[in-house]
Amino acid sequence: MPASPIRKLVPYAESAKRQGKVVYHLNIGQPDIETPQVVWDTLRGYDEKVLEYSLSEGNLSYRKGLAAYYQEHGIPVDENDILITTGGSEALLFTINSCMDPGDEVIIPEPFYANYNGFAQSAGVKVRSVTSFIENGFALPMIEDFEPLITERTKAIMICNPANPTGYLYSQEELEQLRDLVRRHDLFLIADEVYREFTYDGEKPFSVLNLMGMEDNVIMIDSVSKRYSMCGARIGAMITKNKEVRDTAIKFAQARLSPPTLAQVAGEAALKTPQSYFDAVISEYVQRRDILVEGLNSITGVRCPKPKGAFYCMAELPVDDAERFCQWMLEEFEYEGCTVMMAPAAGFYKNVEFGRRQVRVAYVLNTDALKHAVECLREGLKQYPGLLATGVQDQASVIGNQAED
Amino acid sequence: MPASPIRKLVPYAESAKRQGKVVYHLNIGQPDIETPQVVWDTLRGYDEKVLEYSLSEGNLSYRKGLAAYYQEHGIPVDENDILITTGGSEALLFTINSCMDPGDEVIIPEPFYANYNGFAQSAGVKVRSVTSFIENGFALPMIEDFEPLITERTKAIMICNPANPTGYLYSQEELEQLRDLVRRHDLFLIADEVYREFTYDGEKPFSVLNLMGMEDNVIMIDSVSKRYSMCGARIGAMITKNKEVRDTAIKFAQARLSPPTLAQVAGEAALKTPQSYFDAVISEYVQRRDILVEGLNSITGVRCPKPKGAFYCMAELPVDDAERFCQWMLEEFEYEGCTVMMAPAAGFYKNVEFGRRQVRVAYVLNTDALKHAVECLREGLKQYPGLLATGVQDQASVIGNQAED
Numbered sequence: 001m002p003a004s005p006i007r008k009l010v011p012y013a014e015s016a017k018r019q020g021k022v023v024y025h026l027n028i029g030q031p032d033i034e035t036p037q038v039v040w041d042t043l044r045g046y047d048e049k050v051l052e053y054s055l056s057e058g059n060l061s062y063r064k065g066l067a068a069y070y071q072e073h074g075i076p077v078d079e080n081d082i083l084i085t086t087g088g089s090e091a092l093l094f095t096i097n098s099c100m101d102p103g104d105e106v107i108i109p110e111p112f113y114a115n116y117n118g119f120a121q122s123a124g125v126k127v128r129s130v131t132s133f134i135e136n137g138f139a140l141p142m143i144e145d146f147e148p149l150i151t152e153r154t155k156a157i158m159i160c161n162p163a164n165p166t167g168y169l170y171s172q173e174e175l176e177q178l179r180d181l182v183r184r185h186d187l188f189l190i191a192d193e194v195y196r197e198f199t200y201d202g203e204k205p206f207s208v209l210n211l212m213g214m215e216d217n218v219i220m221i222d223s224v225s226k227r228y229s230m231c232g233a234r235i236g237a238m239i240t241k242n243k244e245v246r247d248t249a250i251k252f253a254q255a256r257l258s259p260p261t262l263a264q265v266a267g268e269a270a271l272k273t274p275q276s277y278f279d280a281v282i283s284e285y286v287q288r289r290d291i292l293v294e295g296l297n298s299i300t301g302v303r304c305p306k307p308k309g310a311f312y313c314m315a316e317l318p319v320d321d322a323e324r325f326c327q328w329m330l331e332e333f334e335y336e337g338c339t340v341m342m343a344p345a346a347g348f349y350k351n352v353e354f355g356r357r358q359v360r361v362a363y364v365l366n367t368d369a370l371k372h373a374v375e376c377l378r379e380g381l382k383q384y385p386g387l388l389a390t391g392v393q394d395q396a397s398v399i400g401n402q403a404e405d
Numbered sequence: 406m407p408a409s410p411i412r413k414l415v416p417y418a419e420s421a422k423r424q425g426k427v428v429y430h431l432n433i434g435q436p437d438i439e440t441p442q443v444v445w446d447t448l449r450g451y452d453e454k455v456l457e458y459s460l461s462e463g464n465l466s467y468r469k470g471l472a473a474y475y476q477e478h479g480i481p482v483d484e485n486d487i488l489i490t491t492g493g494s495e496a497l498l499f500t501i502n503s504c505m506d507p508g509d510e511v512i513i514p515e516p517f518y519a520n521y522n523g524f525a526q527s528a529g530v531k532v533r534s535v536t537s538f539i540e541n542g543f544a545l546p547m548i549e550d551f552e553p554l555i556t557e558r559t560k561a562i563m564i565c566n567p568a569n570p571t572g573y574l575y576s577q578e579e580l581e582q583l584r585d586l587v588r589r590h591d592l593f594l595i596a597d598e599v600y601r602e603f604t605y606d607g608e609k610p611f612s613v614l615n616l617m618g619m620e621d622n623v624i625m626i627d628s629v630s631k632r633y634s635m636c637g638a639r640i641g642a643m644i645t646k647n648k649e650v651r652d653t654a655i656k657f658a659q660a661r662l663s664p665p666t667l668a669q670v671a672g673e674a675a676l677k678t679p680q681s682y683f684d685a686v687i688s689e690y691v692q693r694r695d696i697l698v699e700g701l702n703s704i705t706g707v708r709c710p711k712p713k714g715a716f717y718c719m720a721e722l723p724v725d726d727a728e729r730f731c732q733w734m735l736e737e738f739e740y741e742g743c744t745v746m747m748a749p750a751a752g753f754y755k756n757v758e759f760g761r762r763q764v765r766v767a768y769v770l771n772t773d774a775l776k777h778a779v780e781c782l783r784e785g786l787k788q789y790p791g792l793l794a795t796g797v798q799d800q801a802s803v804i805g806n807q808a809e810d
Contacts, residue, residue: 261637
């Protein structure tokens with residue numbers, strides 16, 4: 001089992017905090033956005049005497065409510081297509097275990113959410129990756145790049161849309177290319193769509209459940225974590241029209257008994273969140289994205305494409321090794337009492353060399369914190385001993401500037 | 406993945422309820438005991454703005470509180486030995502995945518909690534079983550019966566104490582026999598102790614964590630579900646002094662991000678539950694056990710040992726096939742508008758024939774409901790077409806009686 005690249009620096013962060021440093025957590029998708037008030041009100045009014053198990057597949061009333069939510073978003077599912085899970089994580093685990101046997105393979109465009117690796121590995125499934133590149137903002141790789149990886153053991157192609165860690169939003173056209181590929185080889189298309197609500201600049205997400213003519217080949221992963229800023233609930237969903245896959249997944253669901261009860265109550269309440277909440281959140285994320293991406297690109301040697309969705313971006317830094325740099329930022333560095341924690345990108349790649357100099361940065365802090373975090377990173381790059389050549393020149397000139405102040 | 410024997414009759418129960426029948430759920434360990442008031446009060450007072458992820462290993466304050474609870478119970482662990490999990494289920498899954506590789510084997514006395522099978526199977530681990538028998542109340546099988554099953558692939562022996570599904574409470578002497586066996590072959594001893602609080606007739610549970618001289622070989626599984634009647638929380642714990650096992654388990658924990666946040670708050674609050682709560686609960690369970698076990702044994706052809714712990718018993722019924730009987734009770738039978746749902750025991754055995762005529766019965770309903778459930782079962786056995794010979798005779802005589810009423 002590989003260690004999570006998002007969480008493995010946590011001990012260094014804990015140690016930095018014990019030393020009194022403020023750590024800006026840009027490493028994890030834990031938004032600081034408030035959970036909708038309707039969730040808190042519902043929980044406070046929850047009046048039961050026994051905190052009971054729910055059905056293994058999740059409360060019926062919640063599944064019905066969730067189906068109505070999808071229908072409002074033009075996605076044709078009903079409550080029987082939905083299995084409520086303990087976070088999107090468990091939905092992924094059930095999906096992989098239900099669609100694949102040990103020794104099977106899944107193809108995922110990289111960089112990809114690092115835990116896909118862990119879930120696949122624990123199911124004995126091999127991940128093969130097709131690389132996408134920072135140069136075109138991590139768009140879908142050419143379909144021709146997928147073809148050579150498809151063997152008789154290939155069971156599925158998996159994507160995240162809008163994507164963690166890149167923020168890339170797949171177009172309908174790209175998804176239809178994937179559909180044709182998947183159809184040609186009779187594979188599953190698994191789409192993690194937990195960031196659906198977070199698309200910017202007028203763009204709309206296109207769900208794999210809206211791809212025509214392949215209902216039995218599609219599994220969609222969802223979660224309340226990001227949508228309602230309630231990551232701690234641990235409520236997700238696995239959605240498919242394929243009855244055989246669903247029946248298998250329900251056996252896994254029965255083995256773990258049920259998803260958390262209180263959190264399902266919270267999830268069902270969250271369905272009543274007014275549109276005004278999302279409008280405010282989207283507008284806030286656009287501001288944050290712009291501050292972060294413009295800030296990062298203003299640092300010499302850093303490049304960062306502007307994402308259309310989710311709340312992550314991938315930045316390339318002028319450093320020898322991003323993991324070493326991230327650890328150094330926590331252990332050795334501080335700027336005005338602060339430092340920045342980021343997720344080294346190598347863990348998001350199978351071909352780790354492509355991620356050697358990249359980090360994933362989440363814009364889940366308020367704009368003031370983000371501005372200071374960018375300055376903190378700028379200073380960190382000036383002082384980091386492993387800076388690459390262009391950066392070193394920049395550092396020298398800036399040190400000169402400081403001396404003049 | 407095998408279907409859960411506890412839950413696979415659920416569709417028949419749902420259907421019975423739609424027909425207007427009252428179904429006495431003796432099939433599942435969902436107590437009707439009230440969750441402690443301190444839990445509800447704490448949840449109502451929970452005042453955060455964002456429902457955040459917790460640490461992957463669980464909140465530090467909760468782990469410290471839990472360590473103090475164990476210390477009060479004479480079990481020497483600290484917060485670093487504890488990994489908080491999403492229910493005891495996840496603790497079992499992490500334990501199996503952390504101690505064993507695909508192809509390895511675990512030995513479990515049968516009958517055993519059916520989901521052990523599912524968790525082992527999803528990890529590619531083979532379960533081998535040593536049969537315990539109703540004749541001596543499902544005591545630990547002879548150590549000589551374990552020895553022949555131990556191969557180079559055997560990694561662990563797993564027990565549940567007090568036991569689900571039998572209610573058997575292992576003595577210190579039995580546990581020391583297991584300790585010697587485990588030491589001789591350098592295995593892990595995994596003990597599911599989630600029913601620790603539920604022991605009767607003055608008996609006290611003995612934790613594997615109190616076995617001397619094998620700290621690195623022991624893993625204990627725990628959960629808040631039964632102790633505080635909060636099964637829906639989905640909070641458990643994996644406890645071990647073995648650092649290597651713990652470090653591996655934490656990688657699995659990181660992949661699923663964190664256990665549910667609200668439920669951890671509930672679990673921490675539950676630690677303040679006063680002893681008077683447990684005293685009342687134990688006294689209630691003793692009453693229930695006595696009503697159920699005496700009631701069952703009063704039915705001709707039924708036998709049921711009196712358990713010393715947990716809130717289950719295993720009963721042998723005079724029927725051709727307990728699963729068929731349980732389904733028939735839901736589909737075809739009613740008595741005064743009611744029927745009874747039980748868990749067919751075959752699913753608790755690897756050697757399913759030993760469980761063919763047995764059911765697991767949980768005494769998680771109040772005494773009036775239990776009395777009526779016993780009468781309902783008595784009537785069901787009179788009418789069931791697949792009754793065995795002794796039962797058939799009994800049925801005939803009782804039908805005669807009914808005609809006289």
